[in-house]
Amino acid sequence: MTTASKKRRPIISSAQWISLLVVAAFVIVPFYTTALGGFKEIGELRVNPFGLPASWDPVRFTEILGGPRYFSSLWNSFLIAGGTVILSTLVASMTAFALAHIKFFGSRFILGYLMLGLLFPAATGILPLFIKMRDLGMLDSHWGIITVQVAFSVSFSVLLFHNFFKELPKELIDAARMDNCGYIRIYWYITLPLCLPIIATVGVFNFVGSWNSFLLPLIVLNSEAKYTWPLGIMQFQGQYGSDWPRILAFLTLSIMPAIAFFLLAQRYVISGLTGGAVKG
């Protein structure tokens, strides 16, 4: 029945296709001109905005790749995002486990308390947060950013883990307890291995959030050597003003890791970035 009904009508009409292509052009043209712009001379940008560059001289790209800034800023971002993901996964899954599987007085209260974080974006209190980090000596350090980002991610990550743990068969935990297996070992050997899909979802969500974050590193980091890539690219742009070919080359190189990651793991990225939204 389904095959017959599929043959009866085209899935997407040609008018729809044409409009989709218009939208696709709208999406793609900024990327396309950015990627080619790095090869063009500045005067060429104006007279030849859409065409291929007159020469494929990669001098700007090699200059950036050979310079000190590009790799160090990407590496800093990677360390921060990686640290944030590992710690937030651990911290949030432990809490969610305790709230979902251990019976104790006040568990509902604690869950409700942590869910308060869903009511407002953490950036709301960014100024007092800056004072707090200053007083605790956390400014200008990667650890400071990681710690705060883990704190920011607690509410949402605990929610996702908690929803997932609640679905696990209760018999599994009960059986392990009968065998005198403690909660810590249940968490580590039974629950965590079963929740790899949700770890992927939460991990991608927190990784992309950290990789792209701008406001927090902006107010926390002072030394250029510690800059994350969004700070690095803003500084680069400020320095070269309207030398667009150079900026576009830097921009292209900076967004390439994210795009490659997205294309390789698109299913996880899409479900990580929207799955939470749909389920939460």
Next chain:
Amino acid sequence: MSSVASGTGMEVVAATRPRRYVDRKSLIPLLLFLPPSLILFTLFVVLPMIDAATFSFFDWNGYGPITDFVGFENYADVITHRNFGTAVRNSLIVVAVSLLIQLPLAMWCAIALAERGAHINLIRVLFFLPYMLAEVAAGLIWKFVYDGNYGLLPAIGGAIGVDMPFVLGDKLWVIPAIMLVITWKYFGFHMMIFIAGLQSIPNEVIEAARLDGVKKWQIVRHIKIPMIRSAIVISVFFAITGALQLFDLIIPLSNGGPSHSSHTIVTFLYQFGILRMKLGFGGAVSVLLFIACVIVALAYRRILFRVEQN
């Protein structure tokens, strides 16, 4: 009743166990599992908000003791600030454009792309690409597109013989220009939410309607859209909270300019509270933003609850 229960020792134990706050065996795991998140959350999410509320009643520059109590003066300063009205207005425009242009575009694409197919998947991934891109990078890409000297827009204008303004330096054009970037950046995200909703509609419903001769457009209007109401509510919520915290995209594009005409609430907070270290003023902005977010979040939960019950 109690005399019966105390008949044997076993029953006494069974009766008292639930009254204990914590089982002895679970004490150590609890002490290990709960404090990390509770401490971090309290220290870096809850306390800053309480501090913001405290600061908002004082005049403080961030150094030395906090002594200068000023009552509601900071709130008065914020509300009467020349650019605060602009910031609030801009944030509302973002919401309006999201609801009137971005979400309909996302819905239209979702309806076309909710089917399965190789090309379809490719287009979906392409439309989602801007969303996972960092706001800063998206802002710089579009800063180039709009650049008055070397950008794409004047080049296009030159090709068709129209002299394009420097849109990001023009008070009239800067907001529409930013709105276009926002639509470009976020419509794919909303589209994915809608696609997830559309794919959860049972095929039989659509099939039955089609066999009854219902037209494609009517199926969309009377079956598909009503059936994904909760996805729409979620989308609207993200559009509103996104508008309330818009920051990263504005800084590279216009930095709030020209002459502070394109501030959003958070860039306003950054420009006039953080950069000038005016803790009281910034605290007052934070509290107002907090109240707005909480109202939106609570209203959203109510509406979503009602939608899901129907």
